[in-house]
Amino acid sequence: MTEIVYLFDIDGTLLRAGGAGSRAFDRVMRELHEVEDASVGTAFGGKTDPWIIDQLYRRHLGRAASQEDVDTFIARYLPYLEVELATRPLRVLPAVEDTLAALGQRAVLGVATGNVAAAADIKLRYAGLTGHFRFGGYGSDSWQRAELVAVAIERARAFAPPQAEVVVVGDTVHDIAAARACGVQVCAVATGPDPADALGEADAVFARLDELLPWHHARWP
Ligand SMILES: [Mg+2]
Secondary structure, three states, X not given: OOXXXXXXXXXXXOEEOOOHHXXXXXXXXXXXXXXXXXXXXXXXXXXXXXXXHHHHHHHHHOOOOOHHHHHHHHHHXXXXXHHHHHHOOOEEOOOHHHHHHHHOOOOEEEEEOOOOHHHHHHHHHHHOOHHHOOOEEOXXXXXXHHHHHHHHHHHHOOOOOOOOEEEEEEOOHHHHHHHHHOOOEEEEEOXXXXXHHHOOOOOEEEXXXXXXXXXXXXXXX
């Protein structure tokens, strides 16, 4: 069994959905609560779907979202996300496909994303990346990013030994904080909303994802 596990964030790290998520969120807020352009001014990067929904509820409805609110919201959100992605194609970031293919020969790959699992599946499917990942931790596992990373690490035990080294790969300060909370390594790629100089707490910061390959080879020749 391989001894290295990579946990990839999705949005801003592997792909850019071009606002499909926020447009789908807006449609649900309009439908459920007659709020227009609800996500304008709300930063999505690195946050879990339930956390974003809770933020929208607090801002526009003046109350927290319950788990029931989140479940109702997500059930309406998923078909809209799919429609948005079918209408305006997402963009897979440079060198992602080749990097995952090469790294997958040497390590176990999973995802650690704030998307609920069904939304992650939809995005990866539209990006043609589904086959690279064997498991994941998701926004449907926890509202807190550190907790969903912990869930992903737990699930990695089915594919790698307990002593396996874990590396989180993400594009925001939230990915870095979550990895640190779990005591694992973290590489940041400056292809999302956070500029490279904001990601300095990571073990390595890359301009493109393929810089991960030489980093991996230097660590585990
Ligand atoms: Mg991200």
